[in-house]
Amino acid sequence: MNYRIFVEKKSGFDLDAKRLENELRESLQLKGLEKVRLLNCYDVFGIDSEEFGIDSEELAKAKKLIFSEVVTDRVTEELDSKGAKYFAVEFLPGQFDQRADSAMQCLNLISDKNQNVVVTSGKVIILEGNISEEELNKVKNYYINPVEMREKTLEKLEIEEGELAQEVPVFEGFITYGAEELEKFRKELGLAMTFADIAFVQEYFRDTEKRDPTETEIKVLDTYWSDHCRHTTFETRIKNIVFPKSAFGETLQKAFENYLGARNFVHQERLEKKYISLMDMATICGKEMRKTGKLDDLEVSDEINACSVYIDVDVDGKIEKWLLMFKNETHNHPTEIEPFGGASTCLGGAIRDPLSGRSYVYQAIRVTGSGNPLEKLEDTLQGKLPQKKITTGAAAGYSSYGNQIGLTTGHVAEIYHDGYKAKRMEVGAVVGAVPADWVRRENASKGDIVVLLGGKTGRDGCGGATGSSKEHTDDSLRLCGAEVQKGNAPEERKIQRLFRNPEVTRLVKKCNDFGAGGVSVAIGELAPGLDINLDVVPTKYLGLSGTELAISESQERMAVVIEAKDRDKFIELANRENLLATVVAVVTDTNRLVLNWKGKKIVDISREFLDTNGVTQETEVEVENISYEESPLTKVAYEGENLEAKWYNMLSSLNVASQKGLMEIFDSTIGATTVLMPFGGKYQMTPTDVSVQKLPLLKGETDTASAITWGYNPVLSSWSQFHGGAYAVVESLAKLVSVGVDYKRVRLSFQEYFQKLGQNPKNWGKPFSALLGTIEMQRAFEIPAIGGKDSMSGTFNDIHVPPTLISFAVSPVKASVVISPEFKKAGNKIYLVKHHMLENYMPNVEELKENFEYVHENIVNGNIVSAMTLKTGGIAEAVSKMTFGNRIGAKISNLGDELFKLGYGTFIVESNVELTGKNVELLGETISEYKVVVGDIEIDMTVGEKVWLDKLFPVFPHKTVEKVEKYIWTPYTTKNIVVCKNKIAKPRVLVPAFPGTNCEYDSARVFEKAGAESNILVFRNLTQEYINDSIEKMVKEINSSQILMFPGGFSAGDEPDGSGKFIATVLTNPKVAEAIHKFLERDGLILGICNGFQALIKSGLLPYGEIGKITEDSPTLTFNKIGRHISQMVKTKVTSNKSPWLAGIEIGSEFEIAVSHGEGRFFASDEVIKKLFENGQVATQYVNLEGEPTNEFRFNPNGSSFAIEGITSPDGRVFGKMGHTERYGNNVFKNIIGNKEQKIFENGVKYFK
Secondary structure (H helix, E strand, C coil), X not given: CEEEEEEEECCCCCHHHHHHHHHHHHHHCCCCEEEEEEEEEEEEECCCCCCCCCCHHHHHHHHHHHXXXXXXXXXECCCCCCCCEEEEEEECCCCCCHHHHHHHHHHHHHCCCCCCCEEEEEEEEEEEECCCHHHHHHHHHHHCCCCCEEEECCCCCCCCCCCCCCCCCECCCHHHCCHHHHHHHHHHCCCCCCHHHHHHHHHHHHHHHCCCCEHHHHHHHHHHCCHHHHCCCCCCEEEEEECCCCHHHHHHHHHHHHHHHHHHHHHHHHCCCCCCCHHHHHHHHHHHHHHCCCCCCXXXXXXXXXXXXXXXXXXXXXXXXEEEEEEEEECHHHHHHCHHHHHHHHHHHHHHHHHHCCCEEEEEEEEEEECCCCCCHHXXXXXXXXHHHHHHHHHHHHHXXXXXXXXXXXXXXXXXXXXXXXXXXXXXXXXXEEEHHHCCCCXXXXXXXXXXXECCECCCCCXXXXXXXXXXXXXXXXXXHHHCCCCCHHHHHHHHHHCXXXXXXXXXXXXXXXXXXXXXXXCCCCCCEEEEEHHHCCECCCCCCHHHHHHCCCCCEEEEEECHHHHHHHHHHHHHCCCCEEEEEEEECCCEEEEEECCEEEEEEEHHHHCCCCCCCEEEEECCCCCHHHCCCCCCCCCCCCHHHHHHHHHCCCCCCCCHHHHCCCCCCCCCCECCCCEECCCCCEECCCEEEECCCCCCCCCEEEEEEEECCHHHHHHCHHHHHHHHHHHHHHHHHHHCCCHHHCEEEEEEECCXXXXXXXXXXXXXXXXXXXXXXXXXXXXXXXXXXXXXXXXXXXXXXXXXXXXXXXXEEECCXXXXXXXXXXXXXXXXXXXXXXXXXXXXXXXXXXXXXXXXXXXXXXXXXXXXXXXXXHHXXXXXXXXXXXXXXEEECCCHHHHHCXXXXXXEEEECCCXXXXXXXXXXXXXXXXXEEECCEEEEHHHHHHHHHHCCCCCCCCCCCCCCCECCCCCECCCCCCCCCCCCCCCEEEEEECCCECCHXXXXXXXXHCCCXXXXXXXXXXXXXXXXXXXXXXXXXXXXXXXXXXXXXXXXXXXXXXXXXXXXXXXXXXXXXXXXXXXXXXXXXXXXXXXXXXXXXXXXXXXXXXXXXCCCCCCEEECXXXXXXXXXXXXXXXXXXXXXXXXXXXCCCEEEEEEEECCCEEECCHHHHHHHHHCCCEEEEEECCCCCEECCCXXXXXXXXXXXXXXXXXXXXXXXXXXXXXXCCCCCCCCCCCCCCCCHHHXXXXXXX
16 A cells, blocks of 8 residues: 655744745735645555555554654644645755655554555645736746656556666767768766867777777766866966066966975876876976975875875874874866755765765865855846855755764854856765874785665766866756765765774775766776676666666765775674665776676776877966955955944955854764864854864863864956965965964965866966965965965856965864954053065065964963964954953054954964064954954944944844743752662663764773773664664663663754654653663663754653653754754753752752754743743753843753753653763863753763762
């Protein structure tokens, strides 16, 4: 039997429907629209048939537990549209659908007969009111992005038959085509390669292979040689360079001669062979510094997939050698056409690079470029999505992936410039680390095998590499659907866990992630000779052709080279982590890439030919002249009739305005290593420019942290790419120095993003000039770029992205030394540490080096207590932002227009002593009033903060708009706290890690630190056998543990449409439920944090203390009122001492705790809540700065009823809370004031002693 189920949120919980209603009203001006209803639609196939399936009782259970939630949802089998107009949508076939996938995973837990049940999901949008057919079509066009979804018909209920795999065709006659036929062939196949390339391919097959090629061979070559995989633009030979005849031309000529000098020194007798190219320019400084011994920390290997340097890490006082790896990644084209999927896989791809190098990725930042997101819908370019839709969709995608995989994103910045309407910029940069002796780097030898690890292969991402290498027109965008991948973060999390085991990493000789080009490139790059068997590649569904299997870019896959003797051990270790591992290739000594499918060789190409990378292109370069008078470095970009107006205009300008509502979507605290929160001070308002994270240890303590930031200004780079490149480097270095980094330890990685260059020498002059500017800086500072990423197709019809070169800067730093930018106290001095640029407007590097040393020295010795370097809004921006965090004002000199100029490399510093120095000028002092006094003009910072926050509110709201309520705090005290009868010296803690759990390491660590023995149990569900085994193991572990800890995360991606369902489904399994019942009878304690709390609530363990008592009136945890993820620090107050978990913590104690969740709003009826308070079950509440429970967003960010943060079972032994008490450590959250250590873990352990 097949079933269709409709699920709709009850009134009060229908936040998504309300949001869509507002969006449609605002964007499409639908006057007659009265109400939007939104229903999830599930089609369930294969139930109740003879051989398999679940009975109707189990279907009824699934409806309540999996497809819906009793408290918040209504479930029907018929659609009741009440006569209103409606339409339904579904993902395109072949797109990964996390909702349907999670539903199937949960169904498999309910019954072992569900192996063949298939679920698909869709949405029904009902538009109540007076809506015409024309308006209905308008809504459809607005809502349906044809790249990822289509309209769904509700008339039929059947599984769409997949296409059967076709034979791979041979292009008969290809080697005899004339030039005209060849060009026609190139166009008809939509190839990214040039005509010269295809002619070269024809010559190879005609003269060397003496046969016609297969379709797969042509597609594989097109992928292998695409700009994305082989940087063909960057490798193009530059043979004639023209500089303008001007003073600027002389500066360029001198810089060029410096570059030629470096080339001579590096290449020496190989100089003739090493032609000038953008790639040579991008890598020359690293090579020069290696040769002169100034880069002795670089890890050298022909495998490196990311920038990799050796660093010293102190672990419990001993020094260990580690590898620090970092990588920046773009996903501009996919994000432009499908923002959510494109941005989520941007981060997934960035993580996989250092991960394939065997490092644990623990730190991310995100830098994006967008058109004005506030522009009207009618200003959207033909064939494009609206800017607001792109920017909000991309933020949701990137944050969803990072939040699920458990990666701390500590800094996010979006740059607004009209050029990014041509194509969005989506850049992620990540940092990973691993003890050096965990890593083995060896080349593959004959007889070694290649294991494919992780996700299955589908059609998603077919042609992604070539798609991102093309320029686009409004027509081409519609045809790219198959090029977009969908991310599956819980799957990649498993690979992260696997590679965090030295037993695994020491088996790996070489590893490559599945980025661009799929099997053909990821496996093809691992060894010169390979025999690949496509028949054994695990697929998401039947019907993939040989070509699709060869080039699909499905995510979350790794290719690993191991010795044949290690096969069984490696596969067993992978299976333990719930990972699929399949041997798909053997290393040969033939120097040929061979792909076999269905008994035929569909690819058989010599390595020598593959490695030519096609025909070397040639080009000329002409750098255009600039006008120094037009330089943004000396101009003021803000207007206003007086200083006050100009100041407010600056604060509310797009590139200065607050992005708090954007940043707080990203989890910035997971891992308990965050040294600086993205917003600091008592009010969490001063933004930090740098992400600083301590290194991720599994055991022990460290003071070693890594800092990462960026530099780039599109206006400056549009004026002069040479200056833009130079100042990008300066800005990135200055930001690092401002938190306490020694600039001499910094390493760089560049991101280039330019228009499609074509054959125009002036276009080529732009990246050429930008790289030349960076070479000047790298050599003068003696700080090299050791990696980078180029994306050279930022063109749409006749508009182009601004010339973009972002400098990413990374460095180790001591966490104990790091300072934050908010003003610390009134009465301190404020100084400028000033940079004076040279006459040709270039940075004065000698002066900057002195200033950097000076600032660093004074941060280390404690004289400088806060610092910020100047950015877009100059001194005025920096001083304003420094006041926001603690509402400490400033009294400064009136420097007129100098207050608003760029001034890269200049610092504002706060000091509690008198500072003197060559470039140090007293600017003023901090004051207790919340204002900035400039000479005799007063600027009210309450107004300043408001205009700064409100600008981007329509795009990224930073608060909910509702009447502020305060609740009377009603503490509960009892002397009768449960006492443990069965004492034990070292209690065992069971920490189950379900698919999607991401806080298991942090949770296990805090219990170990508190004196317990922690045991992480991976719940495996790849096969029915694994599920049964996991349930047996879980029961066994529960029976031998004293504490059960359910950690945070996104179990099964918080799907289907609700958190904690996977865990709750496991808990209702009769065997597990029985074990937990006995566990509680014999003194056991249970703690659930965040996702763990959600599972306790949804299973009935909270508030009832037993499984399965849920009714429509039960409390629940539902979507935050603001309708998005929130990550920040909150103040919570202990309201009851009933629980052993809170024993010894005084009632009324307040703590600063990290929260990070999308569904943390505690909701129950007033009657139920009253009972909880009376029973002393309300353990903790969100409070404001005065300690009062409130609904105000800043303090109660999810909108919980009566500000409830945590509750307990009637006897107090089961405790659930949203706040991540486990995210705490030395020198963590340094820019947040208050008590961050809540000793619940110690109390849990103490209970048994």
